[in-house]
Amino acid sequence: MTAEVALVAREIEAGYEPGLPIVKGASITVGRGEIVVLLGPNGAGKSTLMKAIAGLVPISRGAVRLGDVDITRTAAHRMVRLGLAFVPQTENVFTTMSVEENLVLAGHVAPPAARTQRLAAMFELFPDLARQRGLAAGRLSGGQRQMLAVARALMIEPEVLMLDEPSAGLSPRLVGEVFAKLVEIRAGGVTILMVEQNARAALAIADRAYILADGRNRHEGAAVALAADPDIAAHYLGLGGADAGLGGRAAP
Amino acid sequence: MSLQFLADGLFAGALIGLGAVGLTLTYSILRFSNFTHGDFISWGAYLTLGVVGALTGWLGPAARFMPFSFGWPLIVGGLLAMALTGLLALLLDVALFKPLRRTGHGIVMVIASFGASLALRAMLEFLFTSEPAYFSRAIQIAIPIGLGIRVTPDQAAMMGLALVVVIAMHFLLTRTHIGRSMRAVSENPALARVVGIDVAAVIRATWLIGGALACVSGIMLGLTVQIRPQMGFDLLLPLFAAAILGGIGSVWGAIIGGLIVGIAEAGAVQLIGSEYRSAVAFVLLIAMLLVRPRGLFGVREG
Numbered sequence: 336m337t338a339e340v341a342l343v344a345r346e347i348e349a350g351y352e353p354g355l356p357i358v359k360g361a362s363i364t365v366g367r368g369e370i371v372v373l374l375g376p377n378g379a380g381k382s383t384l385m386k387a388i389a390g391l392v393p394i395s396r397g398a399v400r401l402g403d404v405d406i407t408r409t410a411a412h413r414m415v416r417l418g419l420a421f422v423p424q425t426e427n428v429f430t431t432m433s434v435e436e437n438l439v440l441a442g443h444v445a446p447p448a449a450r451t452q453r454l455a456a457m458f459e460l461f462p463d464l465a466r467q468r469g470l471a472a473g474r475l476s477g478g479q480r481q482m483l484a485v486a487r488a489l490m491i492e493p494e495v496l497m498l499d500e501p502s503a504g505l506s507p508r509l510v511g512e513v514f515a516k517l518v519e520i521r522a523g524g525v526t527i528l529m530v531e532q533n534a535r536a537a538l539a540i541a542d543r544a545y546i547l548a549d550g551r552n553r554h555e556g557a558a559v560a561l562a563a564d565p566d567i568a569a570h571y572l573g574l575g576g577a578d579a580g581l582g583g584r585a586a587p
Numbered sequence: 588m589s590l591q592f593l594a595d596g597l598f599a600g601a602l603i604g605l606g607a608v609g610l611t612l613t614y615s616i617l618r619f620s621n622f623t624h625g626d627f628i629s630w631g632a633y634l635t636l637g638v639v640g641a642l643t644g645w646l647g648p649a650a651r652f653m654p655f656s657f658g659w660p661l662i663v664g665g666l667l668a669m670a671l672t673g674l675l676a677l678l679l680d681v682a683l684f685k686p687l688r689r690t691g692h693g694i695v696m697v698i699a700s701f702g703a704s705l706a707l708r709a710m711l712e713f714l715f716t717s718e719p720a721y722f723s724r725a726i727q728i729a730i731p732i733g734l735g736i737r738v739t740p741d742q743a744a745m746m747g748l749a750l751v752v753v754i755a756m757h758f759l760l761t762r763t764h765i766g767r768s769m770r771a772v773s774e775n776p777a778l779a780r781v782v783g784i785d786v787a788a789v790i791r792a793t794w795l796i797g798g799a800l801a802c803v804s805g806i807m808l809g810l811t812v813q814i815r816p817q818m819g820f821d822l823l824l825p826l827f828a829a830a831i832l833g834g835i836g837s838v839w840g841a842i843i844g845g846l847i848v849g850i851a852e853a854g855a856v857q858l859i860g861s862e863y864r865s866a867v868a869f870v871l872l873i874a875m876l877l878v879r880p881r882g883l884f885g886v887r888e889g
Contacts, residue, residue, distance in 0.1 A: 391777060415783035423781065429774050440767045441782045
C-alpha cells in the first residue's frame, strides 16, 4: 500500500431524497496507484457512494477529497477537469454517437494539442475499438461497449478511475478481458476504485477491499486476506464462486 | 393536374422544417413540449421588421437586390433579429422555465409554456395590432421554372437560405463540441455530466439556436406571405407534426418531416380543397403515432 492518498471519502451520508440516506456514514481511502474494490450485498449503498463521490448524488454529511482538493460539493461536470473519471454501470456510452465521437466528446477537456494523441493512445490500448471507430456505439457488443466506456473515461487521463460494476452482464471470458485491461491501466499509473458483484474475480486483481452493508463499513482489509477468510467468503463472496477460476489469469 | 403544389409544398415544408428543428431540439434536451416555439416565429418576424425599420429610418431607404423584394437592411436586420429572438427564448427560460424545471414536473412546464405563448402573442397584438404587416409591398412576379411550376425570386432566395441553415446545423451538431454536447444531453443527461459537459450551458445554447431558427422561419413566412401576431401559433400543429414525424431529436428528421407535412398540405389543397388543409397535419401526426411512435429517424427509448 502506498502512503500517498489519491481519494478519501469520510463518513459520507448521501441519498436521492432528503432525510432518506442510502449511504449512512461510510468511509473509504484509496492510495495512489491502488486498485480498491467495494463489495457488499444488493442495497448496501455501494453504487450510491460511487455516484455521491462523482457528484451525481447529493452528499448531506461527510467530506470527499481528491488528492488535496475538497470535492464534496463539486458539480459532476467539473470532476473530469480535476482528474476523477467515472464509468456508470449501465447506459455508460452515447449509443447514437460513433465510437470515435464518444471518445472525442470526452477528450474535449484535454488541451487541443493533446486530443489527437490521446485518441490514438486509446485506439492502441483497445484495438477492437479502432476497428469499429465509425460504428454507432449502440451497435457494439456488451464487452466492446464496456471497453468503450473505460476508454472514454481514460480520455481525460484521470488520476482516479471509478467503475460501477464493470463486469455486469459480461460473460466470464469478457470479465477476464476487462479486468486484465484494468490491471494494465493501473500499471500506467491510474488509481482504480470499483464496485463489483463479481467478488472473487475483483479481489483477484485488487489490493484492498471494503465490504459495505446497510450504507456503512462492515469489513475492510487486504484483498488476499478477505478472499481467504472463510467467514467473509460464506457471507459475501458466495455469488462470485463460479468465477473463482479467473483469478489466476487476471492477477497481476 | 398542375405540379405547382410541389413547389408550394416544398417551400412551406422548408419553413415548417426549420421551425421544427428548434422544437425538436428543445423537446429532446429540455424534455417538454414548448408551445411558445410558434410565438418565437412571430416574434422573429416582428423583431426583424423592427430592426429593418430602425436601420432604414437611421440610414435612409436602401436599394433592393433585383429581382428580390429586399435589400441589405433585411439581411443585417434578419441576422440581428435571429440573435434577439435567441435572447428572447433564453430570457423566457431564465424567468419562467428554469425555476419550474427544478420542480421536476414536465406537465407544469407544458402548461406554463402555453400561458407564455398567450402572453407573447398578446404583447405583439398590443404593440403592432393584429393588422398584417409586410417587409415589402413590392410586387413579385412568379417566374416559370418548367413543368408548369412558378416561383417568385423571394421564394427561391428563402429556399436557398433554408438549405444553408440546415447544412450549417448539420455541421454544428456533428463537428463542433457544443453540437456533440447537445446530442449527448439529448440522449443521456446524467452521462453528459459525467463526461464533463456543463448541462446548463448546453440548455442556454439550445434556446439561443432554437430561437434563431424560429426567427428564420418567421422571416421566410413574413417575406412570402405576411406578418401577423398569430402567424407562428397557427404553425404550431404542423411544427409538432413535423418534429414527431421525423423523430424527436433528429434534425434531418424534422426537416424531412416538415417537407412531408408541407407537400401533403399543399397537395390536399389542390386535390380535396383548402378547407381540409389543417386536418392534414393532424392525420399525419396520428398515423405516425399509431404506426411508428418514435418517428422516421427517432431512436427507440431505453
